[in-house]
Amino acid sequence: MNTYFFNLSSLFYLLGTLAYLSHIIFLKDLLSRMATLIVSIGFTSHSLAILTRYVEAGYTPVTNLHESLSFFAWMIVGILLIANLKYKIKVLGAFLTCIALILMLFALALPKEILPLAPVLRSFWHPFHVFFAFLGNAVFTLAFCSGIIYLIQEHQLKSKKMGAIAKRLPSLKVLDDLNYRALTFGFPLLTLGIITGAVWAEYAWGRYWGWDPKETWSLITWFLYAAMLHQRLTVGWRGRKAAIMAIVGFLSVMFTFLGVNLLLPGLHAYSNW
Amino acid sequence: MQLIIIGLNHKTAPIEVREKLTFQESEVGKALAQAHSLPSLKENMILSTCNRVEIYAISQETEKTVRDLKDFLSRYHELPLKEFEKSLYLLVGEEVVRHIFRVASSLDSMVVGEPQILGQLKSAYTLATESGTSGLILHRLLHRAFHVAKRVRTETRIGDSAVSISSVAVDLAERIFGGLEQRAVLLIGAGEMIELAARHLMAGGVEKILVTNRTYDRAVSLAGQFNGEAIRFEEMGQGLKKADIVISATDASHYLINREQTVKVMKDRKQKPIFFIDIADPRDVEPGVGDIENVYLYNIDDLQKVAHENMKDREKEARRAEAIVQEEVTKFVHWFQSLEITPTLIALKNKFEEIRKRELEKMLSIHPHLSEKERQSLEALTSAIVNKILHDPLTRLKQKDEETMSDFYVDAIRALFQLPDLTAEERREED
Numbered sequence: 053m054n055t056y057f058f059n060l061s062s063l064f065y066l067l068g069t070l071a072y073l074s075h076i077i078f079l080k081d082l083l084s085r086m087a088t089l090i091v092s093i094g095f096t097s098h099s100l101a102i103l104t105r106y107v108e109a110g111y112t113p114v115t116n117l118h119e120s121l122s123f124f125a126w127m128i129v130g131i132l133l134i135a136n137l138k139y140k141i142k143v144l145g146a147f148l149t150c151i152a153l154i155l156m157l158f159a160l161a162l163p164k165e166i167l168p169l170a171p172v173l174r175s176f177w178h179p180f181h182v183f184f185a186f187l188g189n190a191v192f193t194l195a196f197c198s199g200i201i202y203l204i205q206e207h208q209l210k211s212k213k214m215g216a217i218a219k220r221l222p223s224l225k226v227l228d229d230l231n232y233r234a235l236t237f238g239f240p241l242l243t244l245g246i247i248t249g250a251v252w253a254e255y256a257w258g259r260y261w262g263w264d265p266k267e268t269w270s271l272i273t274w275f276l277y278a279a280m281l282h283q284r285l286t287v288g289w290r291g292r293k294a295a296i297m298a299i300v301g302f303l304s305v306m307f308t309f310l311g312v313n314l315l316l317p318g319l320h321a322y323s324n325w
Numbered sequence: 326m327q328l329i330i331i332g333l334n335h336k337t338a339p340i341e342v343r344e345k346l347t348f349q350e351s352e353v354g355k356a357l358a359q360a361h362s363l364p365s366l367k368e369n370m371i372l373s374t375c376n377r378v379e380i381y382a383i384s385q386e387t388e389k390t391v392r393d394l395k396d397f398l399s400r401y402h403e404l405p406l407k408e409f410e411k412s413l414y415l416l417v418g419e420e421v422v423r424h425i426f427r428v429a430s431s432l433d434s435m436v437v438g439e440p441q442i443l444g445q446l447k448s449a450y451t452l453a454t455e456s457g458t459s460g461l462i463l464h465r466l467l468h469r470a471f472h473v474a475k476r477v478r479t480e481t482r483i484g485d486s487a488v489s490i491s492s493v494a495v496d497l498a499e500r501i502f503g504g505l506e507q508r509a510v511l512l513i514g515a516g517e518m519i520e521l522a523a524r525h526l527m528a529g530g531v532e533k534i535l536v537t538n539r540t541y542d543r544a545v546s547l548a549g550q551f552n553g554e555a556i557r558f559e560e561m562g563q564g565l566k567k568a569d570i571v572i573s574a575t576d577a578s579h580y581l582i583n584r585e586q587t588v589k590v591m592k593d594r595k596q597k598p599i600f601f602i603d604i605a606d607p608r609d610v611e612p613g614v615g616d617i618e619n620v621y622l623y624n625i626d627d628l629q630k631v632a633h634e635n636m637k638d639r640e641k642e643a644r645r646a647e648a649i650v651q652e653e654v655t656k657f658v659h660w661f662q663s664l665e666i667t668p669t670l671i672a673l674k675n676k677f678e679e680i681r682k683r684e685l686e687k688m689l690s691i692h693p694h695l696s697e698k699e700r701q702s703l704e705a706l707t708s709a710i711v712n713k714i715l716h717d718p719l720t721r722l723k724q725k726d727e728e729t730m731s732d733f734y735v736d737a738i739r740a741l742f743q744l745p746d747l748t749a750e751e752r753r754e755e756d
Binding site for chain 1: 486487493497500501502503504595596597598615621623627634
């Protein structure tokens with residue numbers, strides 16, 4: 053049942069990405085409304101996939117890489133739908149849906165059997181840790197996309213090109229606002245993710261912090277975002293610098309999530325495939 | 326019945342001629358009524374803008390109406406006809422439809438794609454409706470024109486990009502700041518260009534205007550006009566700190582704003598973005614300023630280049646718009662022609678039927694001894710003759726693929742058989 057909903061939502065994300073892309077090309081309002089509708093249906097189906105898997109497995113399905121990727125993608129689409137309410141940035145939809153789709157396809161290629169829950173994961177804190185960490189990551193993904201769009205739009209303005217590209221992108225102010233907003237939401241979430249992770253580590257391994265590669269990298273990521281926030285508030289790192297930092301921060305997030313699992317040995321290895 | 330336009334525009338007449346023939350908005354009603362009293366005119370409407378003066382007319386006798394309208398223009402404006410006759414253009418039939426559709430969609434404008442003309446056309450139409458000089462045909466024609474304009478606007482991107490220097494500047498500001506609201510503008514200089522820019526920005530909704538000028542008094546008087554704040558020239562740095570948009574147009578021979586100073590200003594501003602528009606020649610802002618982060622610098626050439634490129638886009642879109650216009654012209658012409666066919670058919674049949682009945686009655690009164698059977702035979706015979714005679718012309722008129730000629734046939738039949746003019750009711754039935 054859960055795989056059925058999962059596959060269905062992947063299909064809708066694919067259609068949603070295509071609809072958003074065609075909106076960018078043809079600039080028809082109808083297409084963007086259709087895209088939002090398609091993605092909302094995909095999100096509903098995805099929610100059902102996670103819910104049914106929860107029922108079938110008997111635990112929160114965030115215990116292996118397939119489940120984590122799916123959960124991350126679900127959060128990204130959720131953030132997109134929320135951001136859509138306030139910021140009418142159509143290009144953002146194309147970027148975020150596309151990223152969610154890639155994560156889904158990646159998850160699709162991984163083993164997705166429901167296995168008995170490993171003892172260390174049998175913790176009250178574990179689902180909270182995962183929830184905060186991925187929600188933070190999803191918000192940072194949003195900042196990453198708006199950072200990329202910012203750099204493109206800034207380049208258009210600096211090189212004095214006002215053609216088809218510039219016309220399709222939002223103003224620098226909106227993108228920079230979004231970057232800042234994402235930072236103010238994402239940073240506390242990341243912090244909560246690390247704290248709940250430490251509490252869970254205390255239950256699972258009897259220590260709060262052990263310099264495991266995952267822990268080390270999440271701390272590096274935390275410092276990156278902390279520095280970003282600090283520079284922004286004190287000396288006004290905004291615009292281009294903020295956009296670049298959002299991109300660097302996201303790369304660090306992705307390395308903490310995937311790179312560490314795939315490349316470095318450590319305690320989070322259960323989330324390997 | 327014929328559609329006619331007589332008029333002149335920016336392509337055919339210089340401003341000196343156009344301004345003499347312009348109808349003031351307040352007098353259009355009077356002028357409409359005067360033109361309407363011309364006996365050959367069925368409906369009329371006047372479009373008068375700074376780029377064009379046109380009279381749209383529906384007439385029964387094309388040549389007479391054209392002569393009358395020329396006289397009317399000459400009389401009304403007290404200008405000898407020969408002084409402007411060369412500048413006039415005359416359009417009839419399908420050309421009229423195409424012209425009005427193109428005017429409404431701004432394909433005939435000085436700056437193609439600028440939307441003002443549609444509003445002007447709408448108010449010209451309203452005036453004609455209020456004065457009672459427009460009727461069924463103009464009504465339909467103008468409504469179709471508004472529909473075409475809407476189609477062009479939604480189906481092409483003709484009006485999407487800015488093509489004037491000032492609109493390009495406003496567009497750029499919007500791309501940087503998301504809008505002009507809550508923005509502060511610093512104007513450097515107090516010349517005509519600056520005043521114009523200030524007017525434009527105020528209309529765009531900027532919150533605050535700061536003015537600085539080498540002669541402080543002029544800065545004060547300009548600031549007064551816009552409810553702004555004057556700043557002494559030596560304290561320009563203060564203005565740079567507060568403003569989001571800086572427009573500079575002085576005749577200074579050296580740079581007023583250099584890179585080094587701007588870097589410092591940016592620090593004071595906590596890197597808040599700033600947009601310099603340098604419309605001075607020679608330039609007021611050192612080009613290197615544009616390389617600083619969060620600083621955007623456009624000089625007059627840059628703005629012109631953007632405007633020029635956008636213009637090329639517009640021309641491309643205009644070609645797509647022409648196709649839409651053509652499609653709609655065909656539809657309208659079709660309707661216009663069908664307008665007269667059916668009533669003509671009925672009138673023609675009625676006339677023949679009347680003749681037949683009259684002649685038959687005459688004949689029966691002369692020969693009262695005819696039997697009922699013979700009477701019926703006569704009735705059948707005469708009906709058959711009339712129907713046979715009418716058969717060919719009626720089929721011809723009804724043929725759809727003869728559209729191009731049907732106008733001609735209708736006129737010919739009406740003239741040859743002396744059919745009465747269509748009443749308004751008959752036309753409306755066709756609508």
